[in-house]
Amino acid sequence: MTTASKTETDRTSASTGRIGDSPLRPDGTQKVTGAFAYSSDLWHEDMCWGVTLRSPHPHARIRGVDVSAALAVPGVDAVLTADDVPGLNRVGLEHLDQPCLAEGVVRHQGEPVALVAADHPETARRAAKKIVVDYEVLPAVTDARRALDDDTPHVHPGGNLVREVPVRRGGPVPDAPVVVATEFEVGMQDQAFLGPESGLAVPDGEGGVDLYVATQWLHVDQQQVCRVLGIGPDAARLHLAGVGGAFGGREDLSVHVHACLLALRTGKPVKMSYARDESFFGHVHRHPAWLRYEFGADHDGTLRYGRAEILFDGGAYASSTGAVVGNGGTLGLGPYRFPVVDVVARGVYTNNPPCGAMRGFGCVQAAFAHEALMDSLAEKVGVDPLELRARNGMTEGDRNITGQVIDSAAPVAELVRRVRDMPLPPERSRGGAGIGTVRDAAELFSLPGGAGNTTHGEGVRRGVGYAVTYKNIGFSEGFDDHSTARVRLSVLGGEPVVSVRTAAAEVGQGLISVEAQIARTELGVTRVVVEPKDTSVGSGGSTSASRQTYVTGGAVRAACEAVRARVLERAATMMGSADLRLDGDKIVSADGEVVAGLVDVLGDDEIDETVEWRHRPTQAIDPETGQGDAHVQYAFSAHRAVVDVDVELGLVKMVALDTAQDVGHAINPDAVVGQIQGGSVQGMGLALMEEVLVDDGIVRNPSFTDYLIPTVLDTPPMRIDVLEYADPHAPYGVRGVGEPPTISSGPAVAAAIRAATGRPVRRVPVRPEHLTG
Template structure:
């Protein structure tokens, strides 16, 4: 097999450890910014800009076959029969597989039908017995040409008994069960304080959040190659190589060591790629045919297959005293998990725990549910659970501010959370929580100028040039929002990562199975080793499942857990390097330091280049990082469920045409709690990306369904924000209050801007129009003032 990933740049003696595609260009050297706190250029920037960056869709192998999947046209139906004869009769078709071809065989699901279920969770690899959402995989084909494969898939005859589709999550409680596991994924009550408390001021609201799709720039693709030992090698844009290997092996009835997963470039991943069916089906076709099989999904298939953000319905009642101090919050939260469980229980925990937001409230009573429907499955996406509640509680605070006659900023200041305060779950906030300082930073940042009444600025108005709107109908609004997200896994999830650092001559190699899905971990790993060892040239090895486990790329965990493992391994190598030098000078290792590529002693007597000290040596060490454990929330929603929390405040400025309902986001100013800015340039990039995603949910993005059928599964129907939709993003402050339990004291930065931006934009539209704005995305009719 040959592929672009086999021809990466590397030193002559380190070809096997050369960088993954995003890191395969010239390594950072003395001419580049060096170490932690600097902002070196990402080495994947140029190849991506030039279009030469290798992804899974670019892979090739000798004897390649092409895979295609037949998907259900119904959101809910019973499979009566599957006839594959017509597909097998097509010249060039080498295999057709259904659930019955899985090595484990179909398992009894409900006594009346058979269903091939995966080894974990409730999602089948290929439907057998029942299909539960539009686009669910039913069968797959391998052929010698992609068009032949798709023709063969379309030729498979499936007899369905169409069933009523359950699409309203509120009806899930009383509807017949869609699955043997029932329709309720989780019910999580939160009880804290006195339920009899009643405030002098009470505000209520009903809020809705639509279905946002991660819409990765590259659709899912992969290559499976059968191995001589009866196993299979998968080349995929996985974000969790070890988890995907374990689940794939179990579905195929193989030992894990007979499945190898090699991570190719990830073409965007603001959510985990959770569709296990893709990799298992791909591997099954390769094993069945004995030949490499490649599969690249169409954009429509991509929309049908991966998980989306949970749509939500939220009812809130806030009680406060006459000054706006919160006394009690009551809420009902309903998440639509779609057809399969995925991470709905995790999302619900975050929604419940953060239901009040970064505010102090002594009495909190919440009932939260995640339910099954025949809608598309929902899963992990930046700030899952936290985003939905942020929109609701921030809307409530705006309503409360208006009721008692104070500014939106002031109502937030009166209730702000600080380090040492308790969350409604009973967990004390022990990490830095500079929420008040974040609010002050955005409040004091200069406002953008008003657009001048000149012909060359008419494109700045909502609707752009040539629009039908009257400039006199444009109103400017300013809105504020604050939000929070947890980092790492929650509720007892074991977080661990392993890394190896090897130094040979003038370069170092990092081996860690942490996938860089766009968050820049590979660049961070280089900076860590540069800072600890003073070695300029650092290579990051390609990721595969033969390496030690590092866990999934989610919740900002790799900065903390994998970065911690890299740092510990590098420190062990540093000790190996310095110990003999210290012994020669009769001093302890602690009296030596490494900076600017030199080893120096405390008294200045010793000054030796690191490259000289390393000459003729090869040093290496492997280390693990495992943060302190957490615990599940109990039956009252109480428990220390989170390792740490990150906070963000935003001010959004919008212009609204109150006659047409057109909205333009002019400016978003951000103040974020980052713990320590390890790479300021990269942090700002991640904040801008989060804001752009938040703008999409606030105004544009809504994966719509009708009777369970996807209405707009394309990039023409599903509207994503472009450069013209994305506002100026200004960083008012990156507050650096180090979290003492976190690696380097740093906090994750990607999720919390995406959580806060929709709430801030909604607040600004509310300020411009005087309308309540109770749903996302905001529709034109929501912004029209009669």
């Protein structure tokens, strides 16, 4: 196996746009100039506007809803409640436990209760305020750690446990000469995508509807829409509108069914578009988590066992909590070898906001705990923390804690040593434990607090921290994870043209570029058209789990191969020779002679192939032991964070955030680097500032004024080392890219803060009061 290491400084953009090139994104110029049409820009000449009335209470019984005053408002076309749902009033990704409109009870603040359609959005909002809901407020379950106690009320009739995953291997936990333990807490993080939820539903006048919406999973959305509307899939056609980011927050429904209900009731197109505060209630968040870990080791730091208890707060409805628990359990001890394992992961219902998919999917929370514990172990046995990770890190051929063999590259030792060997940023001044005093305005801006002029450097200390992790790629535990691609080769204007159609959502990650690159590579055609995404072709699965380049890329390649086979078959008939190959857009004989062009073979005809493609199967884990080949593929990353901390004020300044990651094979090198940069900043945000604050079930900061996300001024320089160890089981050797950096960056930041302050830092995001006093 060979490897190539690339950095930002030696990337080059190529114009051919094939695999390994970095062509300009077709939507890039439009996005940076503001010309790109997002879902919030949708418009129809005779449309009306939809608004949702939401519960102000985390838990309450609905004793009655009076909509008469709202209906009397001039300009109002319709007011709907649960009684107006024509089909099954239930939605959900894994469990149909969530009503489309609240039915008898509300289980979290912000739950949809009624809908209004009017000729102007302000009219619809005024009418919604006139709806009178008679609530009987009920006690709310808001402490996930007590959700399973015998005296805690049930959020749902079946109890508060969503899923429990035990992972046990190697027999009873043995004695060990060195034992370290920790508890960790991770706050609720928002996906914080820049484009709030929006969509446009257009009735067809025959009982059907076309829905244009920003989403991650067109076909699952379609299934849920059809179930609630009581219509078949042919009557509900979904089209991907421009997506302003996703990160997991668009896997669940938001405006989808509500807009369609109003459109079918009014007979008019209906647009719904959330403001930022409503967006905080309109999608799921990252699960808050409580973790208790214990590692046993020999005196030299070799791990003997790992024990963990992981609790995820799933909120009022299940969403993807079950799968998050599965990931947290099966991957929860990190990329290390453990002879004996005793892990249990649980997800519970509460009356807090629903939580579900977010980049990193259960591994993010666990990584904070297992990386903090590795640092504790290194300190206790007197071993360098990076050498400890290298000594215990997985290698190809090892088994992970579910017993699955890691059958492609697992370069843990190389990754941590690469980040260790990167040059450190220079100190700002000489001498002492601190940085010294500020000498000019430029230095002031580089200190914690920045322009706030809160410190002149007297109490500032520098810390360096490391973390390494791994993440599954694709859906797991026996899920039928597949994608469909339709590829058509034809002649247009005297030259060959390829059309690629999939239902795989482009959410900003660059999939449309990848699809075109694959088609150009496989068919040798320069002109490639990636068709709009909709449900007219088979499912592309969800744009999540870092899976689309692998799975939809695999489908596009397979469809292109089928097209190429038919081209060569036709050429063989025309030429009377079977030993032909495609070289660019030319047909070449065995001796290298060009015998025809694609245009000659196609003529006025076209070749069209549709392929449904699957990767190798996974299996459900054993419910008692958690053993099994649960995952398709694993991706590994490591980070080094450098921070300056004012230990007197509790302020943190990121100085550097460097990383090394194995990506298998970089289909689009520039896009790979962009994904690593974005994921790293998102993990850093959770470590330092991002938290949805929930007090007794009430969200206290539903705005970007109070929910803080990193800006360009918070983002430090990044050195990025990209390794390419091809996975022999994956198309082109690719490995998912987008999630691993989100997992390892945050724990590295926390480790750097611990190094700077000497404080334990057992909760994120880190607050000033954790670092002072």
